[in-house]
Amino acid sequence: MSIFRDTAFGFFLRLLSGNHLMKFPEDIPGFVPPFPVDELKGSDSSTPSESDIEKTLGQEVGETPHLVSLVIHPVKSKDGVILVDWYSTDDPDNPYNWSSSRKTIVSALICLLTFSVYYGSAAYAPSIPFVMEQFDCSEAVASLGLAIYVIGYGFGPLVWSPLSEIPALGRNTLYIATTFIFTLLVIPTALTNSLPAFMVARFLCAFFGSPPLSTSPASFTDMIPLNKLPYVLAMWSAITTLAPALGPIIAGYTLQSKDWHWSMLELLWIASPVCVCVFFFLPETSSDNILLRRAARLRRVTGNANYRSQSEIKQATMTANYILFNAIIKPWEMNILDPAILFSTVYVALLYAIFYSFFEAFPLVFAAMHGFSTGASGLAFLTIPLGLAFAIPVQLIHYKYYLFPSLVKNGPPVPEFWLRTSLVVSFLAPIGLFIFAWTASSDIHWIVPLIGVVLFQAAAYQLMNAQFAYIANIYPKYAASLFAANAAARSWLAGGAILFARPMFIQLGVGGGVSVLGGVMALCSGLLWTLYYTGAVLRKRSRFVST
Template identity: 50%
Template sequence: MAQEILRDSTLGLLIRFATGGRVLKYPEEVEGFQIPSAYHHGDEKRQQTVDSTASTQAAPTPAEEKDVDVEKDAAPATHPPLDRGSTLRNTQTAPDREFSDSEDGDGHSISHNLSQITSRAQMSQVNTRADLEQAYTNASYQEQIKTQPSRPIAPTRTADGTILVDWYTTDDPENPQNWTHRKKALVVLQIYFYTLAVYIGSAIITPSQPYIEEIFHVTPEVASLGLSMYVLGYGIGPMIFSPMSEMPIIGRNPPYMVTFTIFLAISIGVSCVNNFPALIVLRFLQGFFGSPCLATGGASIGDIYNLFRLPYYLTGWAAFATAGPALGPLISGFSVPYTNWHWSLWEIVWLAAPVYVALFTMLPETSADTILLRRAARLRHATGNPNLKSQSEINQSQLTLGEIVVSNLWRPVQINALDPAVLFTSIYIALMYAIFYSFFEVFPFVYAVGLPRAGSVTKGYGLNAGEIGLIFLSISVGVSIAIPIYLWYLKYKFEPQIRARGLGAPEERLVPGLYACFLVPVGLFVFGWTGFNSPKIHWIVPTLGIVIFTVGIFILFQVVFIYIPLTYPQYAASLFAGNDFARSSIACGAIHFSRPMFLNLGVGPGVSLLAGLTFGGCAGIWGLWYFGATLRARSRFAAK
């Protein structure tokens, strides 16, 4: 497994390029490898059975075979001009004919076209509710065949003579859905820590802010640009970098590694700069080039887990994303007062560098479209057959720059403007994200020196920067409470319901949010009015309010991010990128408007204003649950 990971990593690709492919070879490049007969020109002397191929290609060791994950996904669908949903439901291809019919315990046939099982990364090609139901049915059947022996998958031949390169067998180890548990865990942990490092980089500068004000003679509102521009940068970045990762000829890894290399270089530069305008520009670029994992990380996880397993691992990814900004002030809060304001920025370098080394040497390509495209190129070279192509190559040849721009820049704006359900989710999520980032302005008023206003009753608890960083751990505590609650829902409600009755109405996925939404204003009111009277009330009370708030927003984020792809599967990627931009933009503004708001209104009234807005969100989430079916029926974009 180690050699395969190195071969498919960025370092491995560079080694292969430098050696002309003589080192770290793929199975098709190894002397004696028997290419399946279906991929030859028809030269009978060279044809071999697929069964013999399965025995000669690189396969897991016996110990690893026991560890092979049961979620066996496979290649894209079969013919470019066809409607993708119709293909999911009706196409009968060679693999169907090769597999013997069998039934599960409920009498359902599981003689299924395994090469068309849909993963989360392919949901943009699902057009209707029936297609979506079929995608989840496929994932369920996929798990049912885990005890069956490996079977060959014959490639599909199109009318024009093209042979669509596919996985060789049902347990092809090159298929990311067939990777071992250990390999999947390695990939997921790298994505988690990559996300954590970038998110920590946002708020880690906040303990340096008082020193920046003093050294550069700027106001606190101006000094806050060091945080807000970073947040704005990682909101804009995914609009550009996420589409690149969906192009099969590029894949996931190049956008990660190129941008993270620039991120690390800029992080070194921003740690040395002594000019305020340069500091702000570099902070924006830091966020911009750190952004790909913040949107595409979920797609990478979706490449290796099927639709039933995916929500569990996305919950962990969201936990690292939520905890990152909260850990930033803790990491630098104690060090900056005893060193200098640059110290917090150097800590970004020390955090990101080990992650970069791990990604460079151990992150394999996860996109099935890219893996099959590269396999097709190797097979063309080995056989001399120019008709060997992957489905992704054909799809990519039909893609235009205009379509990419429309899909990723114009489509999110269009759907938000014309679909009230999408507009509500964008505004609601953005509001909660803005409140989250307003904490970086209000925490010093509550926990440190109090509110600097004549007659204010908010005197603060007298904590230093490091101790305020410890208060931010309450956000991590809230996440730790929310995760088991939400995982319980996934395991005992979400998954059993889908397996037993199908997807049902997407609004059913909003049910946890119907209760969690009330935790948001309750937590804010507890924090606002007990913190307003600091230090008369013990500091733990407003801190518990932050915990309650965090539990609420974490669960709401999860239910909304399940609801969107179930309701708008074809546009889910665009909507996620648009939602990321909306929440980051509003959070950027919140960093600047929250301080004047608290100074003018006070902590209690200011937080109450925000809590009142979230009460409006409660009405909205209940309205979406109750009227969602009607809104979907009228929507131009929802799956019918």
């Protein structure tokens, strides 16, 4: 039953049963803390050292965990505050100590959440011609259904990321509440025949569905050891690209026999079971939240009001102005004042925007030039998972045989180290776009431009992952805020790309328009090499601390 205890299901069972079901150890009559209270000491206590704990848990070096169980005595400060910590190095409530199967289930649920939200963006794309016909509107207006969704989940990280860092809320509260609202909001998008109502519902749907898009990496970090974390993040990152690519494939064939509402009904069929699974099986992963609630239970059981968690003490100093400044103002200030951060934000945003421009380019090439049906046009997006199929194994092999051995041998590297793998593949991105641009013709077999898309997508995956690693290592203190700003920027630019791409392709032709994008990517490739060689100089001139 401990599997369900810290889930939303467990919370409601405790609430409805008056705390008789799904009890925590502290709630069981006769509970005694596993440490003698009269032995509590100050900072010079016999608490196991960090190195002992790391060796016991095997968090850093990948050793078999739980070889030794060491009791962790909480520290008692001079003013009598008792800092609540894990009871032992193998405390089962510590997410690092969960079984591999439980971590796999939790990671899979977070990936499913991410998939459902990203799938919802592009699942609408094949509906655009049908919306134009029903509402007698222009293609620009009909395309808003796609653009406004992408823009909507760009606003989410700026709100949900800082909220997820508040210890009292944790991550699960946001996941459960917003997933439920997201699922409910899909219903009006599937049923309404009012275009304004549909657009409003789409925006709100994306906004409330966006927490997994920005906080999933933090959830993985809560429970996955550092030697395995990059592998999990690599797979999650692939899902963020795979999900919108599958949308047109699945919805495209459906719309050949059903009306456009069915694309939204399919999203509802995906989101509903995910919402149910999250309710029953997704536990809290934030140590700050888990220990904060443990401290509250210890105060209640022992009658000692001095029990406090470190996160609880920290939360007392977190004012609304502090949260807003670090979440909203600080990352944009850093983008303005630090060229390296600005380049990373723009580069990733451009890669993401070009990906979404394919939703406008593909119909002009494969439907108009090659006569593909609505369903067959969607199959062109199979190039996205094909590109990932080439990129992901290379990424994982790089981690296993180069990255981790280098870290073990040489220790933490300079931030520019994380850019190395992207230097060569950076040229594949413009090459892939030029192949697509110059072969998008009815006179050339349709497989040729798709080869260009595969090359671009394989390169884009590696480029974005390298930039994310670079951001996380150049300013670790502000990594969460920088990721939120990066997510917002790429979503907003991608939403804009959906609206300006088609007019550009019509005005310049698909070949001309995509060539422009290829030229921009070629320029970015040169700037990436410049950043690699000048990054250290730029960091020395930065007013921000990079450690």
